[in-house]
């Protein structure tokens with residue numbers, strides 16, 4: 001059994017894949033508000049509500065003494081954060097701050113999952129040291145949390161994720177690909193913006209990079225992205241084609257005018273030259289990423 005690692009948000013889209021990939025390498029303890037998913041039998045799944053009962057995690061961490069904590073729990077829905085900023089701040093900033101203090105007490109490394117949305121999108125090709133300037137409240141909460149993590153006394157790594165492509169383990173959570181595939185499967189059109197440029201990464205490669213960060217001792221900000229930069233519309237067409245659907249089902253739909261929708265940055269593609277020089281995980285383009293997802297798909 002490997003080093004002990006704790007993972008928050010194990011029941012979420014990204015956390016679920018990290019949990020399923022990490023158990024070979026680490027004694028990986030998943031923390032979730034949800035009960036253990038069907039098909040996963042693990043003594044290392046811990047159902048607890050971090051908002052209501054943080055002291056349970058404190059006690060567990062003090063007993064377990066993990067080497068690293070991967071913090072994947074967050075309010076990750078951009079529009080929900082804009083609608084309820086107080087809740088978003090409590091979950092994304094205050095919970096992260098509590099975890100930082102807990103890691104300081106337990107002398108535990110922290111891998112914090114952040115986002116490309118900390119940037120304003122005016123420039124694109126952002127490097128790890130470029131200054132964040134978020135355009136929506138979700139981005140503001142993630143920037144504030146980054147500052148708390150990077151100002152802490154523990155060994156830390158901030159993993160900035162770009163748009164994540166993948167099939168979730170539970171068929172729920174923040175995966176756009178699950179929703180897109182379900183629409184394509186029933187012959188419905190899928191609207192994608194052609195004014196939002198991203199550098200998407202497949203969730204399996206992403207999980208490998210995050211687990212690599214949990215197991216090494218590198219400190220700093222890391223850009224976890226795919227090797228291509230493209231509009232969400234082009235991405236949608238190429239994904240549809242690779243999954244065997246008619247790319248014509250993917251149509252341009254710019255959502256800027258939808259009432260209540262939070263502003264989105266235009267181009268938050270990430271440059272990852274430095275990150276690639278530090279990690280052994282090999283990052284992929286769209287088609288290779290989709291093929292990898294299909295190869296490892298469990299449902």
Ligand SMILES: NC(=O)c1ccc[n+]([C@@H]2O[C@H](COP(=O)([O-])OP(=O)(O)OC[C@H]3O[C@@H](n4cnc5c(N)ncnc54)[C@H](OP(=O)(O)O)[C@@H]3O)[C@@H](O)[C@H]2O)c1
Pocket residue numbers: 008009010011012013014015031032033034049050051071072073074075076077091113114115116161162163164165172173174175
């Ligand atoms: N998906 C993307 O494209 C993307 C892109 C950039 C960055 N990210 C970042 O990646 C991380 C994971 O996001 P995701 O896409 O996996 O989102 P997700 O599917 O919504 O999962 C987030 C998880 O956070 C936990 N959570 C939510 N509200 C909570 C609360 N009030 N108290 C405690 N825990 C709570 C839940 O974990 P349990 O279900 O286990 O309780 C939830 O499943 C986030 O930090 C997000 O900002 C994601």
